[in-house]
Amino acid sequence: MSAAAPEFSLRPTGRLRRRRIVNRIMESLGTLAALLAVAVLGLVIVSVAVRAAPALNLDFFTKPPNIFGGPGGGISSAIIGSILIVGIATAMALPLGVLIAIYLTEFAPRAVAGPIQLVLDVLNGLPTIITGIFVYGLLVIGHTQSAYAGAFALAIVMLPLVARAAQETLLLVPSALREGALALGVSRWRSVLGVILPTTFGGILTGGVLAMARAAGETAPLLFTCSIFNPAVSTDVTHALPNIPVLIFTYSEQPDQSLHEQAWGAALVLMAFVLVASLTAKALLARSRRKLGQ
Amino acid sequence: MTTQNVTIPVDVGPVEIAQERKAPAPAQREIVFDIRDLEVNYGPTTAISGVNLEIYKHYITAMIGPSGCGKSTFIRCLNRMNDLIPGAKIDGQVLYQGQDIYGDGVDPVEVRRRIGMVFQRANPFPKSIYDNVAWGPRVLGMKKDLDERVEKALTSAALWNEVKDRLKKSGLSLSGGQQQRLCIARAIAIEPDVLLLDEPASALDPIATTAIEELMHELKKDYTLVIVTHNMQQAARVADLTAFFSLEVGENRRTGVLVEYDSTDKLFTNPVDKRTEDYVTGRFG
Amino acid sequence: MRTTFQDELNLLETTLHEEGALVLRALRGALNALEQRDHELADEVIAFDDDVDERYVKVVEGIQSLLARQTPVASDLRLVLAMLHINLHLERMADYCVTIAKLSKLVPEVEPSPRFIEGFEDMGARCEEMTRIAMDAFADRDLARAEVLVELDELVDRANRRVVERILELGGAARMREYGLRMVLVSRALERIGDHAVDIGEQVAYLLTGEFREFTDASHPASREA
Numbered sequence: 001m002s003a004a005a006p007e008f009s010l011r012p013t014g015r016l017r018r019r020r021i022v023n024r025i026m027e028s029l030g031t032l033a034a035l036l037a038v039a040v041l042g043l044v045i046v047s048v049a050v051r052a053a054p055a056l057n058l059d060f061f062t063k064p065p066n067i068f069g070g071p072g073g074g075i076s077s078a079i080i081g082s083i084l085i086v087g088i089a090t091a092m093a094l095p096l097g098v099l100i101a102i103y104l105t106e107f108a109p110r111a112v113a114g115p116i117q118l119v120l121d122v123l124n125g126l127p128t129i130i131t132g133i134f135v136y137g138l139l140v141i142g143h144t145q146s147a148y149a150g151a152f153a154l155a156i157v158m159l160p161l162v163a164r165a166a167q168e169t170l171l172l173v174p175s176a177l178r179e180g181a182l183a184l185g186v187s188r189w190r191s192v193l194g195v196i197l198p199t200t201f202g203g204i205l206t207g208g209v210l211a212m213a214r215a216a217g218e219t220a221p222l223l224f225t226c227s228i229f230n231p232a233v234s235t236d237v238t239h240a241l242p243n244i245p246v247l248i249f250t251y252s253e254q255p256d257q258s259l260h261e262q263a264w265g266a267a268l269v270l271m272a273f274v275l276v277a278s279l280t281a282k283a284l285l286a287r288s289r290r291k292l293g294q
Numbered sequence: 295m296t297t298q299n300v301t302i303p304v305d306v307g308p309v310e311i312a313q314e315r316k317a318p319a320p321a322q323r324e325i326v327f328d329i330r331d332l333e334v335n336y337g338p339t340t341a342i343s344g345v346n347l348e349i350y351k352h353y354i355t356a357m358i359g360p361s362g363c364g365k366s367t368f369i370r371c372l373n374r375m376n377d378l379i380p381g382a383k384i385d386g387q388v389l390y391q392g393q394d395i396y397g398d399g400v401d402p403v404e405v406r407r408r409i410g411m412v413f414q415r416a417n418p419f420p421k422s423i424y425d426n427v428a429w430g431p432r433v434l435g436m437k438k439d440l441d442e443r444v445e446k447a448l449t450s451a452a453l454w455n456e457v458k459d460r461l462k463k464s465g466l467s468l469s470g471g472q473q474q475r476l477c478i479a480r481a482i483a484i485e486p487d488v489l490l491l492d493e494p495a496s497a498l499d500p501i502a503t504t505a506i507e508e509l510m511h512e513l514k515k516d517y518t519l520v521i522v523t524h525n526m527q528q529a530a531r532v533a534d535l536t537a538f539f540s541l542e543v544g545e546n547r548r549t550g551v552l553v554e555y556d557s558t559d560k561l562f563t564n565p566v567d568k569r570t571e572d573y574v575t576g577r578f579g
Numbered sequence: 580m581r582t583t584f585q586d587e588l589n590l591l592e593t594t595l596h597e598e599g600a601l602v603l604r605a606l607r608g609a610l611n612a613l614e615q616r617d618h619e620l621a622d623e624v625i626a627f628d629d630d631v632d633e634r635y636v637k638v639v640e641g642i643q644s645l646l647a648r649q650t651p652v653a654s655d656l657r658l659v660l661a662m663l664h665i666n667l668h669l670e671r672m673a674d675y676c677v678t679i680a681k682l683s684k685l686v687p688e689v690e691p692s693p694r695f696i697e698g699f700e701d702m703g704a705r706c707e708e709m710t711r712i713a714m715d716a717f718a719d720r721d722l723a724r725a726e727v728l729v730e731l732d733e734l735v736d737r738a739n740r741r742v743v744e745r746i747l748e749l750g751g752a753a754r755m756r757e758y759g760l761r762m763v764l765v766s767r768a769l770e771r772i773g774d775h776a777v778d779i780g781e782q783v784a785y786l787l788t789g790e791f792r793e794f795t796d797a798s799h800p801a802s803r804e805a
Contacts, residue, residue, distance in 0.1 A: 180419065184407075185407030194429055195421075575652060
């Protein structure tokens with residue numbers, strides 16, 4: 001069969017060709033923007049790392065600051081302090097946030113859910129300095145600063161984040177699953193506990209990790225509640241403990257150059273924590289999506 | 295004014311003979327559900343109205359009818375699943391073994407313990423196959439001999455042989471037809487009296503559909519089955535008794551009503567109501 | 580809805596009516612061949628049966644295909660089953676016409692009494708009438724008309740029973756005896772044609788009521804009210 005010359009061409013002409021060009025331009029712009037974002041982050045990481053480099057040595061991670069405030073020493077006490085404070089904050093915020101989310105998605109009548117949702121949204125947008133002042137007034141005045149107070153303030157910051165993440169995960173659970181559990185004659189709470197919640201672990205954990213990353217860097221609340229501390233390593237949570245954000249702040253105001261470098265170092269540690277947390281969160285989310293959607 | 299052609303079925307003989315089903319003789323027929331003047335409103339819309347019928351023990355009763363005629367609404371009234379829909383209002387009586395399941399003080403959770411449901415799309419839990427079946431009994435306090443219970447349920451659902459070597463695998467790793475049988479096993483593991491099946495095979499391929507239909511014949515011996523199906527031929531193949539629902543269209547309202555309820559044989563060879571005739575012969579517009 | 584299906588049903592019914600018309604022609608032809616001793620006509624009637632058989636096969640195959648593909652139920656199912664049976668009855672009726680035509684060729688050249696011949700003409704005419712009524716009742720879905728067939732059949736049956744007496748009256752001459760024997764068979768063929776017409780009527784009743792019921796039963800000869 002001989003091939004006759006086709007009456008149409010599969011190659012674009014005229015308007016179609018223009019559209020293709022426009023398409024290519026938009027694609028390129030998009031790619032450029034993405035690269036820009038990556039570049040910015042890369043720049044931040046690199047510049048912090050460069051400035052922190054001189055301070056990074058074994059002592060930095062294993063020794064507490066010099067007792068007399070001089071050069072040398074490290075930030076081990078701040079690391080431990082931050083871990084404790086953020087840990088306690090998470091222990092407060094995570095269960096509460098999850099419970100609130102469960103209540104909102106599974107049990108609350110529409111009339112009640114709306115206002116509570118609003119409260120959470122407001123809390124989310126509350127400037128952390130106000131949170132700091134509030135907790136100061138509540139827990140610090142008349143007593144002393146303490147890691148507890150700091151944790152409490154951070155918990156307030158974390159709560160709406162955890163609740164929102166848990167809520168979104170819960171909403172992702174197909175209603176067919178709920179129906180299936182209820183149709184077995186199992187009570188609402190047991191269904192949530194036994195079927196719904198287990199499928200949301202991944203999402204909730206993700207939310208928790210991200211909230212932790214956010215809380216680890218909040219400075220304002222800690223300034224009011226946990227900033228006057230003994231630089232030595234301590235685990236006494238009834239008193240103020242050294243912590244990374246406040247340390248970065250105080251060191252940056254010191255005249256000593258080596259302390260500035262340590263501040264950068266601390267910032268690097270914080271950033272590394274946020275990065276690791278974000279990557280972990282992503283991995284957890286992917287895993288939980290796989291389990292739900294399989 | 296709706297005319298409802300409801301005859302108490304006298305004879306399911308020919309169908310039994312044809313398919314060698316061993317249903318109890320008419321003289322031993324027991325009423326499981328007695329539904330009186332059932333009406334369901336979702337807000338301002340009346341979904342179904344004036345429904346009266348009886349469901350008999352160890353029979354398969356099918357609900358057929360065009361889309362939106364209320365058959366799913368109806369079946370969900372039988373285990374109070376409509377309670378989950380905000381704004382749903384149920385009037386009338388649904389007597390299960392003589393007790394109104396919508397009566398004062400009745401706990402819907404208890405109702406659903408006895409009246410199980412299988413849904414249109416298989417919805418196994420994201421747990422292992424074993425846990426899918428065992429979770430219900432465990433939570434409801436039937437902890438003794440859990441292994442045997444799981445095996446029995448999976449056997450009754452014609453799934454045991456296919457999964458006995460991989461009980462720890464996720465329920466979601468099964469094929470569509472297997473998942474649906476898993477849901478059936480899950481439902482019967484808690485030993486209900488009645489099994490409600492809302493279009494159980496509509497998402498399945500023909501071979502899986504046949505497997506489910508054969509399964510229903512077997513399950514009939516131990517349970518009472520009520521199924522909703524949009525596939526008339528499936529109702530014809532599977533059900534002993536068939537109820538035809540249709541839509542009454544008024545000015546601004548569309549309400550589902552029960553038009554005719556009789557033995558499947560009668561409905562498909564010589565129905566009484568013209569609406570039924572039009573529907574089963576496919577002349578429904 | 581289901582226009583293809585409806586068209587198929589209509590086509591089958593039309594074919595059946597064609598078959599009915601052919602049966603009537605065959606019957607008239609056989610009766611004429613008998614009365615006029617027209618052997619050529621008889622041969623035509625015999626050959627004509629092929630047309631009927633052709634339609635018979637068409638209807639059977641059409642019904643087979645319909646059942647396989649369209650799953651008819653309720654009134655459609657009853658119509659298809661009724662058509663299947665009516666088809667069979669028409670084909671048997673046509674075969675009996677062929678029988679009469681064959682007999683008309685074998686009948687010896689004798690002149691029986693006019694009364695005898697009249698009797699046969701009456702029987703023949705009644706069978707024609709019954710065939711027509713049966714097919715009309717089917718076409719119009721008319722139950723009352725179908726039930727009339729019973730009374731007409733009674734007349735045919737009576738005539739058939741009287742034939743034996745009449746034949747004995749014809750006398751003992753050899754050719755007369757042969758004539759008588761052949762005519763008994765003709766009479767029986769006509770009587771069977773009448774029965775088949777009643778059967779068609781019963782199918783019409785089944786189609787309309789959904790009940791299988793014989794109008795009269797050979798083993799329970801109590802006839803219906805006249």
